[in-house]
Amino acid sequence: MQYIVASDIFGKTAHLSHFTRQLQGASTMVDPYQGQLQAVMSEQQQYDVFMTKCGHDHYHKKLNIIVSRIAKPTTIIGFSAGELPHGEVKLQ
Secondary structure, three states, X not given: XXXXXXXXXXXXXXXXHHHHHOOOOEEEEEOOOOOOOOOOOOHHHHHHHXXXXXXXXXXXXXXXXXXXXXXXXXXXXXXXXXXXXXXXXOOO
């Protein structure tokens, strides 16, 4: 089984990295910060960083590109990065 783990606004953290390593099979982590480990900060501070460095629209596009390239059975595990318009991510 293949897994895609999509982070929330906190991005790649030590805890999320540990979780991803526990999955049986190939796994890919997707985050808003190009895979850079994020320092722990308050939710408001992290939200400000998220909006400055990525934002909802850019992260949404990034995830859509990754999902559109899926060629075999894949489990997607997503953590909240804000509400997206219903129906925007289309799986085939």
